[in-house]
Amino acid sequence: MRLTVIGTGYLGAVHAACMADIGHDVLGVDTDTRKIEALAAGRAPFFEPGLPEILVRNTRAGRLRFTTSLQEAADFADLHFVCVGTPQRADGLAADLSHVEAVVDGLAPLLTRDSLIVGKSTVPVGTTRALARRVAAQVPPGIEAEVAWNPEFLREGFAVQDTLRPDRLVLGVSSPRADQVLRQVYAPMLQAGIACISTDPATAELVKTAANSFLATKISFINAMAEVCDASGADVVTLADALGHDARIGRRFLSAGLGFGGGCLPKDIRAFLARAEELKVGEAVSFLHQIDRINERQRRRTVDLAGQLVGGTLDGQRIAVLGATFKPDSDDVRDSPALAVTAALLDQGADVRVHDPEGLDNARAALPGPAYCDDVVETCQDADLVLHLTEWPHYRALDPRELAQVVRSPRLLDARNALDPTAWRAGGWHVRALGRPAHV
Ligand code: UGA
Numbered sequence: 001m002r003l004t005v006i007g008t009g010y011l012g013a014v015h016a017a018c019m020a021d022i023g024h025d026v027l028g029v030d031t032d033t034r035k036i037e038a039l040a041a042g043r044a045p046f047f048e049p050g051l052p053e054i055l056v057r058n059t060r061a062g063r064l065r066f067t068t069s070l071q072e073a074a075d076f077a078d079l080h081f082v083c084v085g086t087p088q089r090a091d092g093l094a095a096d097l098s099h100v101e102a103v104v105d106g107l108a109p110l111l112t113r114d115s116l117i118v119g120k121s122t123v124p125v126g127t128t129r130a131l132a133r134r135v136a137a138q139v140p141p142g143i144e145a146e147v148a149w150n151p152e153f154l155r156e157g158f159a160v161q162d163t164l165r166p167d168r169l170v171l172g173v174s175s176p177r178a179d180q181v182l183r184q185v186y187a188p189m190l191q192a193g194i195a196c197i198s199t200d201p202a203t204a205e206l207v208k209t210a211a212n213s214f215l216a217t218k219i220s221f222i223n224a225m226a227e228v229c230d231a232s233g234a235d236v237v238t239l240a241d242a243l244g245h246d247a248r249i250g251r252r253f254l255s256a257g258l259g260f261g262g263g264c265l266p267k268d269i270r271a272f273l274a275r276a277e278e279l280k281v282g283e284a285v286s287f288l289h290q291i292d293r294i295n296e297r298q299r300r301r302t303v304d305l306a307g308q309l310v311g312g313t314l315d316g317q318r319i320a321v322l323g324a325t326f327k328p329d330s331d332d333v334r335d336s337p338a339l340a341v342t343a344a345l346l347d348q349g350a351d352v353r354v355h356d357p358e359g360l361d362n363a364r365a366a367l368p369g370p371a372y373c374d375d376v377v378e379t380c381q382d383a384d385l386v387l388h389l390t391e392w393p394h395y396r397a398l399d400p401r402e403l404a405q406v407v408r409s410p411r412l413l414d415a416r417n418a419l420d421p422t423a424w425r426a427g428g429w430h431v432r433a434l435g436r437p438a439h440v
Contacts, residue, residue, distance in 0.1 A: 093270035115146075209268060237436060
């Protein structure tokens with residue numbers, strides 16, 4: 001099938017490459033010339049394991065091309081996926097839909113035949129209906145264009161596998177024809193037995209918002225338990241393990257620590273709160289305010305504990321920070337809890353050095369101030385405290401004994417509960433973690 005993917009950020013670049021990889025003829029579209037040039041040359045403009053390989057394979061095979069021209073997109077296909085960003089608005093909690101609106105405003109007047117426009121971005125419930133009206137008002141006479149919603153559930157770091165082998169496909173359509181077209185697009189996945197739910201666009205939009213809200217709730221729930229553990233001497237890791245054995249609860253997304261960040265969960269729960277207010281059901285989801293607050297509190301708790309560990313004041317203390325990205329296997333620092341903690345340490349007068357395996361360039365651009373190092377030993381040189389803020393596998397492979405030789409004081413705060421406290425203690429370290437008693 002011929003299709004376009006408009007917007008080539010995380011979502012769009014991966015979707016375009018994966019659609020080409022399952023055999024479609026794909027044209028990726030973006031206004032950012034540099035991004036388009038990189039992608040056309042088979043280079044991923046961001047770190048995502050597995051993406052460079054499929055980009056190269058499919059651009060070479062001629063199944064994947066890129067352009068900055070919406071006219072070319074309109075001429076190329078009658079099926080268009082919209083994958084542009086829906087960030088938080090600068091003036092409040094709501095989602096900024098201006099990029100999505102700009103795409104449909106640009107595309108609709110250029111359509112030369114009946115078309116299907118399929119949104120994949122995370123949007124407030126009701127967006128498809130509003131966009132359908134917008135499109136209908138702008139298509140040339142005699143042309144019909146349906147708007148459908150097909151939310152994406154990919155995680156950064158696992159984007160390729162999540163796109164090719166998702167847990168489920170959700171098709172929010174208004175006609176049997178749109179359902180049929182989308183089922184044809186995803187035919188190889190359907191043949192592989194992947195669950196596919198066809199529903200109306202509003203339900204499809206809400207599935208995505210609800211899924212991210214649920215995941216955020218799960219993380220804040222266990223972080224709230226971590227606070228109770230700290231106050232009572234209980235151990236949140238054992239608690240999560242024991243809870244996770246209950247199949248109704250499950251262990252995934254019950255890792256207590258610094259909390260969630262990134263370009264999705266924080267802004268999605270806020271946008272949901274804003275949309276629910278508009279729908280006059282704000283009270284029903286008001287618990288999400290608390291989820292957000294619990295999440296923000298973990299950052300403060302980490303900074304406070306760091307202060308306690310260095311004897312009360314961070315001023316003048318040399319702190320080594322391991323991890324800058326919002327999670328491992330990504331170079332993304334958007335709303336990164338690690339960078340938020342780093343900023344607070346700097347505010348309190350600490351001398352901070354930051355290491356990250358992939359995110360240093362983005363971190364430097366987002367937060368000038370600390371020293372950024374691409375070597376862990378250099379980062380930890382003469383440190384009064386080592387703070388583990390993003391759980392890259394690299395850090396689990398460190399030799400605590402060796403590292404103890406380079407720091408001033410072998411003190412570790414594991415804010416991700418991902419390092420082995422026994423091994424670090426055996427290596428001569430004083431170890432603390434969020435939600436765990438000092439002796440665990
Ligand atoms: C999230 C969802 O997991 C995806 O399903 C969704 O498609 C995506 O948002 C999106 O809306 O586009 P992502 O932001 O890539 O994906 O990252 P997650 O793996 O969900 O992690 C989010 C944050 O939660 C990270 O900061 C991570 O460190 C934190 N987290 C995760 C915890 O603190 N504890 C956990 O147990 C799990």
